[in-house]
Amino acid sequence: MSELGQQLRVDSVRSSAAANSGHPTSSMSAADLMAVLMEKHLRLDYSDPSNPNNDHVIFSKGHASPLFFSMLKAGGAVTDEELLTFRKFGSKLEGHPVPNMPFVDVATGSLGQGLPISVGVALAAKKLDRLPYRVWCLCGDSEMAEGSMWEAFEHAAFNGLDNLTAIIDVNRLGQTRETMVGWDLDRYVKRAEAFGWHAIAIDGHDDDQIDAAYTEARETTGRPTVIVARTKKGKGVKAVEDLPGKHGKPIEDAEAAIEELGGERDLTVEVAKPDGGGREPHRFDVPGGDMPSWELGEEVATREAYGKSITALGSIDGAVVALDGEVSNSTHAEMFREAHEDRYFEMFIAEQQMVAAAVGMQVVDWKPFASTFAAFFSRAYDFVRMAAISRANLRLSGSHAGVSIGEDGPSQMALEDFASFRAILGSCVLHPSDANQTAQLVAAMAERDGISYLRTLRGKTQVRTPADESVTIGGSRIAHDGDDVAIVACGIVVDQAVAAAERLADDGVSARVIDAYTVKPIDQEAVRTAARECGAIVTVEDHWPEGGLGDAVLEALADADDRPPVVKLAVREMPTSGKPDELLHAAAIDAEAIAGAARRLAKAGSPA
């Protein structure tokens, strides 16, 4: 236990005491591991956060934030005064790290995410930036129970990420009891080795062992290294050391604890600057080109348009990369792979790792597009939620959504994606109905900050949008004009809505069809204009009734001057297998159902 290690402990105790909350004991177990890292192995210029050669330190155990911030103080990036604002309103030093300040790459605090994200940063270092910086990821032992950690282990080894070092702080004590593995370090070692890693078991409070392990990690090539460190929670303070019931609480007698730890210190560590001087990240030469477009009336699946669009975008913008969850011949991300193999990442059936890798890549300024079946993004929902807290710029594309996929049945039908993605702060939710819309929206996603979600379709739809018509995030278009009733639709059901409008016209009912290709932010002006001019609205979506297009339309009208009746058509019973048309009919979101609902509303609203 070095002086620096003790300082990190003292500062963890002090900041948690000042906050009267936090996790000092989970910080104290890892203090020696981090002290030796800073003093001997880290290559990071704390005076230059934008240096692309800086190492990255990611705390997968985000609750050890007192330790993380104490390291920033020791590195000179945070003052002692700031340190003591920990967890207070208005402080940048939040309860769990948030990238609202330099040297915090991502938000952690939902366990099992930091390591998968570290895999993304390390992948970017090796395959994109092609720089020798390293990623050091501190993991808790409790979070080794999260499956996402093993996705990360598998992908890191498969990709030979010898620039990644995971450090498992095996203090054995979780929130309420001992972990399943306890201090049986050998089990972690065997698991890691079986997943293709080099593994080193050490005493996490022995500085020499720690130093040797880091040296070995840096010298190991071809595979990542994990350091499995036996530690004690609350190490250094007898009142809490290795005792249950001390999780997530400030230390009762902080003054005595600080004294026991040898008192306050004010060391500043001279952390080594990155090797390799001013090397710049690799950039991909691109030939340029145009986004694709299609002729009016063509029948094209929007997933195919997605594939062509990201491929074209990859030729225009060398920062664009693509990831897919082993369904690239379905999502059509395979087109990107064929054209830009160096920038394509196969993430296999590991959606959590896929989203996490994308988060990691955008940390170092790449522009990831990640795709799988829309339904399977639900697997990574916590990662998307946390990505928003990380202020990440992600582009996600989900194909095969809704009952219109047909025979595969409900397990493959995303019917909750609008709801779940709308409830992500700063997100946009896009659902183009045709290929030309898709191309323009994909281009717009590349330029947009935050989390952008695009839903594409399995089946073909008719190109109704002229290639030269502007399609923007937040926009919509009128697919059929009229003023007796408005039908707001998106995606597969736009064709149905237009067919319904044509039937209604035969009956003398003039229906306006709004193609709401942006579900969030909904085109409020178009909706309010329709409310005023048409007097009644039917919404139609291949989605559950909750949280989707219908709710977005209702929100747009909530406090508008004109608040006409709105009837929501959506999927209200569990769908089955069948042909797309049979399922659209069974769900009552086909032309017949739309026309029926619109006719009833128009009639109710017409003068007696």
Add this chain to the structure above:
Amino acid sequence: MSELGQQLRVDSVRSSAAANSGHPTSSMSAADLMAVLMEKHLRLDYSDPSNPNNDHVIFSKGHASPLFFSMLKAGGAVTDEELLTFRKFGSKLEGHPVPNMPFVDVATGSLGQGLPISVGVALAAKKLDRLPYRVWCLCGDSEMAEGSMWEAFEHAAFNGLDNLTAIIDVNRLGQTRETMVGWDLDRYVKRAEAFGWHAIAIDGHDDDQIDAAYTEARETTGRPTVIVARTKKGKGVKAVEDLPGKHGKPIEDAEAAIEELGGERDLTVEVAKPDGGGREPHRFDVPGGDMPSWELGEEVATREAYGKSITALGSIDGAVVALDGEVSNSTHAEMFREAHEDRYFEMFIAEQQMVAAAVGMQVVDWKPFASTFAAFFSRAYDFVRMAAISRANLRLSGSHAGVSIGEDGPSQMALEDFASFRAILGSCVLHPSDANQTAQLVAAMAERDGISYLRTLRGKTQVRTPADESVTIGGSRIAHDGDDVAIVACGIVVDQAVAAAERLADDGVSARVIDAYTVKPIDQEAVRTAARECGAIVTVEDHWPEGGLGDAVLEALADADDRPPVVKLAVREMPTSGKPDELLHAAAIDAEAIAGAARRLAKAGSPA
């Protein structure tokens, strides 16, 4: 390759050909594994689906449904005619298995879920039913990349589930390419052993090796067994065998394939009946008792009320079990553990496995309540989505929701749970504002089918609901009466809304506060009555604006006769750390903000 194995192949080819879609090649690789299982090791009475001693067969690789249904035909549970309705509209034989018929326990088809659910069934067998039935789970090798599989491996070993056998069909080919592991069976073996399993590598087309492996699995005690079987995708038909590009497609020349496989057969297997005759599942003796109640005006956290309520429920109903994700001293599920240790399951930091275990337990008719921080249910969202397709009866409780948790910051704040759980078919979403509501809602959840979600609070709230007032799923209560403006609130902000109403009363504005403790199904009558009588509505929630209480209120009014303006107060910027009151204020969902919004609306609506 036995006659039965060939029949299973032929029937997989035939059913997929009749459907013109499906996964015959992924079925053919595992046909011999399943044939030997049925003929020699399975104990299942296909004439008596309700026999509690029946083994369970779960296809984690749900896309091999042609094989699954061909087994049901061979077992006499499905006719050949039914088999050929596969994937057609109206057939029970859907694209992926769905529990709409006997012998299908759960829906699979989102990979990586069948094994974690099998762990739940096996846990119930051993620790609850205490019967010797076994669980046989067929896994794909592609899905071994899902982290949830490793959560299952860890929990199965930790719990000594020697009644569980996983069979990995290592055909090495995924949808677009070879898996990360390929045919390196030893890597699967080493991983499984490192996770505490007995592992056996075999040739999955050698009936003797398969037979011996099953025998060894049945004879292994104290730990689960995995059979790692080297197989060929499309085995038996040269046009597809072990070839890439043949995933998820019917075989082009089905007739030739059937001929190559030796033609159609119509064997019915005499599957062995369960051992142990008519043994009944264990039932827990319970002392009975009453649900807890609290005095008006007491300050109690609803999470504490949850703990007391499930504990009381456990004394009343011996079928109730509790699971928690290693935060039981926060959710207060620890009270249940202390009172009913035999029915408490610690799921550690593995939320996917927790929900899957609950799904497995309800397959055999136990009543699981699973709890963790509300934010961390987002980790298991795909499992909840699939549980709805499984027609599962689950009770989930998420604590520590919203900005009102305070210092821990946004990673721990569920702000999307209403949206995500509302978009689950057949769900209810409950958010009591006080302890007495919580007790009654917990009791109602135990009796309710489908997926019930309860959000509880970290901080204390005042008991406003008399213990003898009826609180029902779908109901609401008036916390403050008035008719100038209505405020619809739930949970932590009910106290704020009442405070706002009291301030408004001082200004001569009479506000009605509706405590909407049921967010789904929202109390439509109460909302419509308020719309009619109050003329304007403010909604308030500690949740993002999308998909929550405000949207539920708007939906209730969408086509009502009275559609007054609605102003939604919700969390619109990324919260930080701080004290609960500071954060409620910063998010503009405190009494001051509510009073301000209500005053503006009431004024706008008042006669000039």
